[in-house]
Amino acid sequence: MNKTTYTHKHSKLAILVASIMFAGISGCVEGEKINTETAEYTPESRQLGVIAGEDGEFAPGEQVTIDGRLVGTTEGQTILWSQTEGDSIAIEDWTSPTLNFVAPQVEAIEAYTFEIKAIDEDGSVVVDADGSELKDDVTITVFDPEKLITLEAEDSSVATLKGTVRIVDKNDDMYIAGHSGTSHTSDINPGDSVTFNVNLDAPGYYTVYLNYAIGIGYGGKVGQVKVNGVVSELSLAETGKFEQIRVDVFNMNQGENTIEVGGGWSYYRVDSIQILPAAAPAAPLAVEPSLVNPNATSTTKKLMEFLTQNYGSSTLSGQTEFPAKVGNEFPLTNFDAIVDATEDDAPAIVAFDYMNYSxxxxxxxxxxxxxxIIKAHEEKNIIVSALFHWRAPSGNEAEQGCFYSDCTSFDLTAALADEQSDDYKALINDIDTVALELTKLANADIPVLWRPLHEAEGEWFWWGAHGSDALKQLWEIMYERMTNHHQLNNLIWVFTHTQSLSADWYPGDEYVDIVGYDGYAEPKNDDEVTFKSQFSTLKDRHNGKKLVALTETGTIPNVETMHEQNAWWSFFITWNSETWDTSSVIGPQGADKITIDSNYSFDGIINLLDLPNTTEKVEAGTYENFEANSDEFDISAWEFQNNWSPTDGINLSTAWFSDGAQSLSGETQLVEGDDNIILQTYPEGGVVLGSVNTLKIIAHTENAGSDVQIQLFAKDQNDEWRDGGAVPLSENGTQLSLDISDLNELSGFGVRFMGAKGSVDTPSQFYIDSVEFE
Known part of the structure; x- marks a missing residue:
């Protein structure tokens, strides 16, 4: 669904996030203030959006209600519904925010899709800043009740109880009336579970529902459902009665399947599960490669283009490095551990932490x-990501500073309320300190997946401890200061959710390029956990607008399982090994080499060697002047062709040259019909272009007649031909020029000689020299 704006309806989800960090990472840099100018913060009107409501499943004859609405700041806009899929449904008023109808009779299962658009006062559809229509859709599935499979927890033929959980009756204190079947379970305690064995006649996608209850006084909990090992975490309300919750859509097997209920925060009671055939979940909509910073550099735009091109079909690999200095450098310890395990594959993204730049x-x-970081990028071609475990500007209990909210008294709300306060100025000072480091990356033309203020809604970091409004204000201040004051045009802004995925914490589409989620499985090295439900929530909320990425997780995940379950994370980044704790299973140290190698070898994963621009960039200057002697010059990198067929006769020659003392020559005996002579090169890995716009070569012939036309050509990375047009040969050499300003790389280039005519007994010579990029 195309969710332009979203308000989450559920309470908090619990994900066990890695909070155990080396004690030595809390500390503080004594540095002079770099800049204490204040950043202006002006509340803006909320971006207009439209919401269609949530998908649902209904039996024939049930009342269906779909609630749509506009969100954000409205100025006379209204809504208009239409039906885009399924047999026509009679609706009395398509302009009403709420659609009501009775689910029709169906033979098996049918889907009905309704689209809602924002309409301006003149009757036109409202468009966003990118020119896309503001719209959303919702799918209602109507099913034959005979297709619904119900499995009761008390039925020992299909359900297996583990731990202390038991089946209760009316005489038990945990009994709650209103269940289906004959009874239900007691509370699911830590370590307890109910596993349902599901035998299906056909493979395919199925919607799974859980019927549960939480007793009064327990409070809301988080439930966990594993379908064939794929985990979904559910926000379960304190109900006092049995209610049904839709878990998700899963790809299930013909024959035996298992659905395990248990884990999470526990203390909820299970009545039954229900399973219904479903249509395959839609892949995420394509995302335009636009960035929130209109002045983003070309290399930053190209990285975003690469990410968007692969979204929904592949997932990039990533690994975090702990900032531990060895000698004068920060080695890629975790990166090397991946390479050691795979022997050939390496993470495409490496994340670095500016945690000590406070x-x-x-x-x-x-x-x-x-x-x-610059050295690693230049030598290995890694995509750079950076985060900031920001140590609180003041109020720290630890001598080296602290980023956890339980060890600092720093009050973000109070600091933001007084721009003349020392705490506010300290915030700006720290932003400026990190900005200076990011400026070094900008000067090296390195784009950065910038991920600050992460996991705020978890409230374990000080920047989230004072609520969502303060966090969003701080995010906007940082964005404005880094983008406008420091003119950092190499940043791709990544916002990170955790726990409840609450939209209340989201800074807004105008400040975020990629939406992320930090999730840790339990156990933390379970590579089969896909975080499918979290992906579905964020995908639906930002579909077609923002990429969705697994920005931090505990181990190297099985991306094949992710894709099978329609969790199309743009990329994943595994957290670093906690080498100071030998019992830790986080990072590469917690996974065996065989699993790492297997997960990195999946065809649907993009690793380092799969990235474009893996060879050294060619910058302005001489590419080749053919001055090396034959022992030093690799002449096999060049080819001589006669009528499009390779031929002998290529060599380094001193008979003619435009620069230095020799050129590249091809000599051949022409016969009638020889009309295309070519000197060309196709280097291994192509020619990756830096900041160059023009290719130039000087060409010449001897004993080839006076009617020779010459043409400089190149082929882009897709082997598509382009040339500078045919020009006549000059007496002492002809300067050829070709515009390549719109290309990122070349697969090859060369010179084509046309219309040459040789004598019967004299070979013809063809020369090129002074190959330059400008």
């Missing part, structure tokens, strides 16, 4: 982290 840190030497 004024409150006074720990070990931090100089050189950014230099190490």
């Amino acid at each position: 004024a409150s840190y006074n720990g070990s030497d931090i100089a050189g982290l950014t230099d190490s």
Whole structure:
């Protein structure tokens, strides 16, 4: 569904997030204030959006209600519904926010899709900043009740109880009336579960429902459902009665399947599960490669283009590095662990942490982290990601500073309320400190997946401890200061959710390029956990607008399982190994080499060697002037053709040259019909272009007649031909030029000689020299 704006309807989800970090990472840098100018914050009107409501399943004859609405700041806009799929449904008023109808009779299962659009006062459809229509849709599935499979927890032929959980009756204190079947379970305690064995006649997609209850006084909980090992976490309300919750749509097998209910926060009671055939979930809509910063650099735009091109078909691999200095550098310890396990594959993305670039840190030497990042990018072609475990500007209990909310008294709300306060100025100072490091990356033309203020809604970090409004205000201040004051045009802004995925914490589409989720499985090295339900929530909320990524997770996931379950994360980034804790299973240290190698070898994963621009970029200057002697020059990289067929006769020649003392020559005996002579090269890996716009070559012939026309050509990375047009040969060499300003790389280039005519007894010579990029 195309969710332009979304308000989450459920209470908090619990994901066990890695909060155990090396004690030595809390600290503080003593540094002079770089800039204490204040950043202006002006509340803006909310972006207009439209919501269609949630998908649902209904039996024939049931009353269906779909609630749609406009969200954000409205100025006279209204809504208009239409039906886009399924047999026609009679609706009295298509302009009403709420659609009501009775589910029709069906033979098996049918889908009905309704689309809602925002309509301007002149009757036109409202469009967003990108020119796309503001619209959303909702799908209602109507099913034959005979297709619904119900499995009761008390039925020992299909359900197996584990742990202390038991079946209760009317005489038990945990009994709640209103269940289906004959009874239900007691509370699911930690370590308890109910496993249902499901035998299906056909493979395919099925919707799974859970019927549960939570006793009065327990409070809301988080439930966990595993379908063939694929985990979904559910926000379960304190009901006092049995209610049904839709888990998700799963790809299930013909024959035996298992659905395990248990885990999460526990203390909920299970009545039954229900299963219904479903249509395959829609893949995420394509996302335009636009960035929120209109002044983003070309390399930053190209990275976003690459990410969007692969969204919904592949997932990029990623790995975090802990900022531990060895000598004068910060080695890629976790990256190397992946390479050691796979022997050939490596993470496409490497994430670095500026956790020690806060004024409150006074720990070990931090100089050189950014230099190490630049070196890693230039040598390995990694995509760079950066986050900021920001140590609180003041109020720290730990000597080296602290980013956890339970060890600092720093009050973000109070700091933001007074721009003249020391705490506010300290916030700006720290932003400026990190901005200077990011500026070094910008000067090296390195784009960055910038992920600040992460996991705020978990409230375990100080930037989330004072509520969503303060967090969003701080995000906007950081965005404005880094983008406008520091002119950092190399940043792709990544916002990170956790726990409840509450939309209340989202800074807004105008400040975010990619929406992320930080999720840790339990156990934390379970590579089969796909975080499918979290992906579905974020995909639906931002579908067609923002990429959705698994920005932090505990182990190297099985991306094949993700894709099978329609969890099309744009990329994943595994957290670093906690080498100071030998019992930790987080990061590469917690996964065996065979699993790492297997997960990295899946065809649907994009690793380092799959990235474009894996060879050194060619910058302005001489590419080749053929001055090396024959022992040093690899002449096999060049080819001589006669009428499109390779031929002998290529060599380094001193008979003619435009620069230096020799050129590249091809010599052949022409016969009638020889009309295309070519000198060309197709280097292994192509020619990756830096900041160049023009290719130039000087060409010449001897004993080839006076009517020779010459043509400089190149082929792009898709082997599509382009040339600079045919020009006549000059007496002492002809300068050829070709515009390549719109290309990122070349697969090859060369010179074509046309119309040459040789004598019967004299070979013809063809020369090129002074190959330059400008």
